[in-house]
Amino acid sequence: xxxxxxxxxxxxxxxxxxxxxxxxxxRDVSFELYEGEVLAVVGESGSGKSTLLQLLSAQLEPSxxxxxxxxxxxxxxxxxxxxxxxxxxxxRTDWGYVHQDPTLGLRMxxxxxxxxxxxxxxxGWRHYGRIRGAATEWLDRVEIDRDRIDDVPRTYSGGMRQRxxxxxxxxxxxxxxxxxxxxxGLDVSVQARLLDLLRGLVFDLGLAVVIVTHDLAVARLLxxxxxxxxxxxxxxxxxxxxxxxxxxxxxxxLLVSSVLPA
Amino acid sequence: xxxxxxxxxxxxxxxxxxxxxxxxxxxxxxxxxxPFASREMPMPxxxxxxxxxxxxxxxxxxxxxxxxxxxxxxxxxxxxxxxFFAKTAGIRTTTRxxxxxxxxxxxxxxxxxxxxxxxxxxxxPIPEPLRFLEPRETETRKMHALADYGLMHVKLYxxxxxxxxxxxxxxxxxxxxxxxxxxxxxxxxxxxPKMNRSEALQLFGAGREKRIYAIPPHTTVTSLDFEDHPFxxxxxxxxxxxCGSSEGYLDEVITDDRGGxxxxxxxxxxxxxxxxxxxxxxxxAEAPEARR
Numbered sequence: 001x002x003x004x005x006x007x008x009x010x011x012x013x014x015x016x017x018x019x020x021x022x023x024x025x026x027r028d029v030s031f032e033l034y035e036g037e038v039l040a041v042v043g044e045s046g047s048g049k050s051t052l053l054q055l056l057s058a059q060l061e062p063s064x065x066x067x068x069x070x071x072x073x074x075x076x077x078x079x080x081x082x083x084x085x086x087x088x089x090x091x092r093t094d095w096g097y098v099h100q101d102p103t104l105g106l107r108m109x110x111x112x113x114x115x116x117x118x119x120x121x122x123x124g125w126r127h128y129g130r131i132r133g134a135a136t137e138w139l140d141r142v143e144i145d146r147d148r149i150d151d152v153p154r155t156y157s158g159g160m161r162q163r164x165x166x167x168x169x170x171x172x173x174x175x176x177x178x179x180x181x182x183x184x185g186l187d188v189s190v191q192a193r194l195l196d197l198l199r200g201l202v203f204d205l206g207l208a209v210v211i212v213t214h215d216l217a218v219a220r221l222l223x224x225x226x227x228x229x230x231x232x233x234x235x236x237x238x239x240x241x242x243x244x245x246x247x248x249x250x251x252x253x254l255l256v257s258s259v260l261p262a
Numbered sequence: 263x264x265x266x267x268x269x270x271x272x273x274x275x276x277x278x279x280x281x282x283x284x285x286x287x288x289x290x291x292x293x294x295x296x297p298f299a300s301r302e303m304p305m306p307x308x309x310x311x312x313x314x315x316x317x318x319x320x321x322x323x324x325x326x327x328x329x330x331x332x333x334x335x336x337x338x339x340x341x342x343x344x345x346f347f348a349k350t351a352g353i354r355t356t357t358r359x360x361x362x363x364x365x366x367x368x369x370x371x372x373x374x375x376x377x378x379x380x381x382x383x384x385x386x387p388i389p390e391p392l393r394f395l396e397p398r399e400t401e402t403r404k405m406h407a408l409a410d411y412g413l414m415h416v417k418l419y420x421x422x423x424x425x426x427x428x429x430x431x432x433x434x435x436x437x438x439x440x441x442x443x444x445x446x447x448x449x450x451x452x453x454x455p456k457m458n459r460s461e462a463l464q465l466f467g468a469g470r471e472k473r474i475y476a477i478p479p480h481t482t483v484t485s486l487d488f489e490d491h492p493f494x495x496x497x498x499x500x501x502x503x504x505c506g507s508s509e510g511y512l513d514e515v516i517t518d519d520r521g522g523x524x525x526x527x528x529x530x531x532x533x534x535x536x537x538x539x540x541x542x543x544x545x546x547a548e549a550p551e552a553r554r
Contacts, residue, residue, distance in 0.1 A: 084408065099370060113423055121419065127490055128422055132423075
């Protein structure tokens, strides 16, 4: 495991709010995320989880508040003040974004190798052999057969697509990965395998992760800390085990007790 | 003659000014696609409406025009456009590359090197090199603005992964002046090196897509590639059957339905000048005599 910088938060949200006209997207969200830390955002549909994720990853402009990110050179920058070129560079080097639907995060018409290699080519890799080598290594890491490197993701199963999307995101060794329901839409056994893989990668690489999920089991398995959202506001936050074992708010209690026993 | 009278070179003067402004901007920013208010021309899209408008905007009474289509001076497209300007501008036309001051071209760059007093006008069907990789215009514009060109190499990567080598043979993407990635119109990649540091001004007009771009003289033009799969020129390895030259880019001509074929220079003017100089290919005796 890499040595982690624990002095300054990697990502800090300060009073983030987003209004869609009169409708509240999310209101006054503040938290800090340190390197190597996994934060789960849970809540029901429409509670502002996805809005929050888009605000954090600079895809939406906040109505109020700001997001501060500590760059690789150690300087903390306000995301809204970054130029568009800097934002894009951040997005394909230091960050990853795993969509719930892998067709959004992958180029479905180009081969798996090119999908993984795209970020490398975007940051200036110009040696075919080395790009292919890196792609092969990452297919191994996410347990996709190397023989499938020249196949397009259309021919992949849902679980394989999701693993390919993860490989594509991690190939530039990002420090922060946003995940939007990464296990949604997969059957239970595939979900378990993907979670296992994710947990291994997150801890091996020392990734900081913001993971949005409505599945408490995912939060329990992956995250250190948890944020519970309802109606656009954070209603409870704390260590994952603490919140899930001993929920304080009525809504969290309802959420925890509404998980169906297997 | 009681036919309709035209303004010089068909387009009205305000339109020509508008196109010239676009051309000047294009020259000032080599490789940048300048939008312009493309007019409807008396020919279908795909027949060179963009090239014709550029030519109409820059042509003067003392210019000599050559038009080639796939290197040839005598196809319908080339003949019609030459006649179009002869009629509407009363200018002289030629088929000799060296005599022309403006050369409008579809899909080839002449074999003879071009000089500083010549302008090459390309007819461009799809000016956006990223189009087949990224369908959104808003996104491709942003990619150009930020020089975000990783995607272009994804295409070349796919070529190597599928075919073992870069199999793109025409419309091979180039980088102009180390900044903008440009589609050199569907010329064969054999012609790409001729664009680099050319003494002639190169103008590109896309009528349907309403874009003009330019490569000023002496500008560096590099073909995109990988370190371990460098750009290679491609030419079918045979001498021209008519003039015997091993220099020019070749067309394959099917001569019968029993597998007979011949390879001839696609640049007809180059082929003729070789023959005038006394060079002979193996099938020259059977071919009709070259006429000037």
